[in-house]
Amino acid sequence: MTKTPQYGPDLSNPCDLRVLDEWTDYNGHFNVAYYVRAFDIAFAAFLSGLGVDSAATEGRTVRSRVEYLREVHLGRPLHFTSQILVQESSRLKILQAMYVDEEGYCAAIEERVTELGPIDATATSRLDELARRHAGFPVPEGWGGLAI
Numbered sequence: 001m002t003k004t005p006q007y008g009p010d011l012s013n014p015c016d017l018r019v020l021d022e023w024t025d026y027n028g029h030f031n032v033a034y035y036v037r038a039f040d041i042a043f044a045a046f047l048s049g050l051g052v053d054s055a056a057t058e059g060r061t062v063r064s065r066v067e068y069l070r071e072v073h074l075g076r077p078l079h080f081t082s083q084i085l086v087q088e089s090s091r092l093k094i095l096q097a098m099y100v101d102e103e104g105y106c107a108a109i110e111e112r113v114t115e116l117g118p119i120d121a122t123a124t125s126r127l128d129e130l131a132r133r134h135a136g137f138p139v140p141e142g143w144g145g146l147a148i
Contacts, residue, residue, distance in 0.1 A: 005081060005097035005109060006137045013080035013096070015045035019072055030072035030107075039066070039096055039110040042080040046094075050130065052116075052123040059090070059117040063146050066110045070100075077101040085139060086148050087131040090116050093148050095139065113146050 005011075023034035072078070079099045086093040091113060098108045119127070 005140050011081040011083050013042050013046045013082045014049040015042040015080050017078045019074055019076045024074045028074040035108050046082040050126045052119055059115045062113045062115055064112045068108050070107045072107045084131040084134045085144050087127055088148055091148050111143055111146050113148055
């Protein structure tokens with residue numbers, strides 16, 4: 001079993017961010033709360049990239065778990081991967097990883113269960129297809145256990 005998230009084009013997320021000054025503490029380190037905010041922005045970008053209407057992101061996150069692996073400093077570019085673990089009806093369980101582009105390391109991992117708002121048949125079909133493709137990817141050790 002792998003200890004780190006998969007990385008590759010099938011899991012890429014269109015979200016690219018840079019650590020903003022207001023997201024850091026007095027030492028210029030990325031503040032814990034903003035890791036979660038960045039994952040939230042990445043999740044919305046992931047859905048948008050699939051053509052899922054923004055109304056779907058108005059659902060609610062049922063549960064979430066974040067592991068902070070390494071510090072991130074002011075101004076660093078961030079890139080995300082998103083792996084669908086389970087899609088059931090209106091619930092989606094996803095594993096996201098945050099990478100620092102310049103150094104290429106995984107800074108944090110988030111597992112999230114979200115109850116999506118209304119989505120149309122086309123978006124549902126895209127999510128279903130992506131969930132089938134992602135089913136073949138390994139899940140990092142210790143992840144995937146949040147109840148849907």
